[in-house]
Amino acid sequence: MSTRLFGRLTAVTLLAAGAALTQFPAAAVPIPGGQATTIFVPGADGIQLNAVITAPPDLAAHKNPLVLQPSGWGMPSVGSIGSAYKLSSTKGFVSIEYTARGMYLSGGQVDMLGEKDAEDASAVIDWAIANLNVDPDRIAIAGGSYGAGLSLIAAAHDPRIKAIVADSPPGDIGEALSPNGTPKTGGPVALALAGVATNRFSPDVVRRGLDAIVNHDAGAFDSLPNRYLLAQAIPQLNAHGTAVLLAHDWQDSLLPVGPSYALFDQLTTPKMLFLVPGDHSTGGGPGQVAGLPNPIWDAGIRWLDHYVNGVDNGIDQEPVVNIQPADEPGGSFVHRDSVAEAAITGRDFTLSAPGGGVLGADPAESWSQPMTSEPTTAVAAIPYVTGSLAQLGLAPALPLASVDRNCAAVWRSEPFSNGAVLSGIPSVRLTVSPSSPDLTMIGILYDEAPDGSGKVISYWPITRHALIPGRAARFDWDLAPIYWNLAAGHRLTLTVTTQDPVPFESSTPLGSVNVFDSPSTVELPLRAS
Incomplete structure (x- = not known):
């Protein structure tokens, strides 16, 4: 037509x-x-x-x-x-x-x-x-x-x-608005703004929306009959x-x-x-x-x-x-x-102390490193913008050297000389000793070019409550599924931060110090070319 x-x-x-x-x-x-x-x-x-x-x-x-x-x-x-x-x-x-x-x-x-x-x-x-x-x-x-x-x-x-x-x-629906118990900053607000002038909401939907937007209730929509x-x-x-x-x-x-x-x-x-x-x-x-x-x-x-x-x-x-x-x-x-x-069988990569930042380290290495909970330049996505730009071939690239290593853990693989394919669901497994009962972490996997710029491949948050401060806890979570071709000479970079306020609301107190520990690994559905 x-x-x-x-x-x-x-x-x-x-x-x-x-x-x-x-x-x-x-x-x-x-x-x-x-x-x-x-x-x-x-x-x-x-x-x-x-x-x-x-x-x-x-x-x-x-x-x-x-x-x-x-x-x-x-x-x-x-x-x-x-x-x-x-x-x-x-x-x-x-x-x-x-x-x-x-x-x-x-x-x-x-x-x-x-x-x-x-x-x-x-x-x-x-x-x-x-x-x-x-x-x-x-x-x-x-x-x-x-x-x-x-x-x-x-x-x-x-x-x-x-x-x-x-x-x-x-x-x-519940996971879409609060993935792994982490409220999105824009999801419920965008839905409310898109419908406020044209939709007629029941008292139940109004209550849920207000709980999500005003009270930051991660479970506001969990009990929908067709969640x-x-x-x-x-x-x-x-x-x-x-x-x-x-x-x-x-x-x-x-x-x-x-x-x-x-x-x-x-x-x-x-x-x-x-x-x-x-x-x-x-x-x-x-x-x-x-x-x-x-x-x-x-x-x-x-x-x-x-x-x-x-x-x-x-x-x-x-x-x-x-x-x-x-x-x-x-x-x-x-x-x-x-x-x-279509999915590639996952490969485990041991993570070093973030100070060294090695993705694919010696599994026998024992380490512990504190991280301050502050925002840095590690941003998973700008909702409705990042993906739209990616569709146009204009996915933004972040200078990964700008990520504050005191506020975000950063691990980098060796360059893949002939490139690689990722197809499936990356998984992060971290050991962390929180300083408070509430902890949010956001994992972001980047495609890092030889010039140090990185494009987001996949990301996802996790939030847990009722933790015991000072006691090491395991955090296992999946990032979003993906199919991505890594170019020759590029490497994979994983960042984990406790504050990413553009897409997500964090339960981690600002300024708190949380200790990242071994053993920590990432599983990647990866096949080298």
Whole structure:
């Protein structure tokens, strides 16, 4: 679809939205290759959901496949207009883009991916079958971000949904907002700001949000019924035989890639996974929103055409796992049959005293070194910025010599003369004697170039409470999964700091002195070239 044609489509659709936000029936507006209608459709318990319907021009002539495209967080119903238009004009789908309950013009209160959201999808399907000449045996759902979460819970709830495309879904809501018990500085705030002008929140959601933002409660969202959304959906998706296409961005700072990476292999249905550089939904966004050429949504449209329409387009014979290295935006994909096959077996590297800073030291070495808890230049990420720059090939490089070795532990490997590949989940295992009952640590793994500049490969925090001051404790935690090509002559550098205030809130008291001890190691999914 040309940019000119898409602009024309968007203008027509938005004009229709302004003129036809009424109860059904609403006048259909002709668009190139089809028709568009703005409407309210009934959701569960009688609420009305604002929707945009795009459909082929011959809607009444025969039964049509249906795809629901629920909106993202705080997004109006046209958030998937690009993919919706392609699905209706080239694949014959009736596409219903609808705004989730409690958002914009839709009724009710935000359900936070709960049972009412799932019931809404089923109600929209019922209405479409009754009113839009839809084939009840050819139904799909597709979305990004919150819409991807809605797609997962809807397909798990309703076996009529034969196929799903879910880009950047919230796999674990509690962990996304407070990873390893470490509150993010921007996650709950960004969600609140994105929804405060357009969403209607229940008292429960308001309470949770205030606890997270004002009271810095790391567990504010842990008790949501669908907290473990992806893990809870997979058994039902398997039971229904739903064909599932998942996608995620490596540097997603809002809804991290971890659950999609860790749980994908548990699907026993027809499945496909895309992992690409970028921040939240930036990898697939151009295809979903604008209908631009895009590997994720181009595959997603073919996926629905095959598993819903039965078109023999060969996608069922293509590689299951499709990985674009995190450091190579726009580069070639690595193809594997599973995430497990893509992962490299981890290698243990012993860490020396941070003063010496050796990654790959003598395991027999015994050491102890104090570290002051103060911020330094070791910054894991600037949320929504670092990943977006990485997608453009502009990932920022930090002069690692600027990291204050009194405030952050730094360990460096020898240069890899022929380069190396990291594929999998790095793990950090440290021994630390805290000076207070509360300790936060942030591990950051860098790709260090010969000039001493480092680009972030992977990072993740950990926070523990009720520690005994002065008593050594073990801290074992995983960094975010990654696929990264290390260039010849580059080395790996690991930093661990107790203060990284840009992305995370630290429970470590400022100015406190914590003692790092042996034995300490890092396990890296590494293969030297």
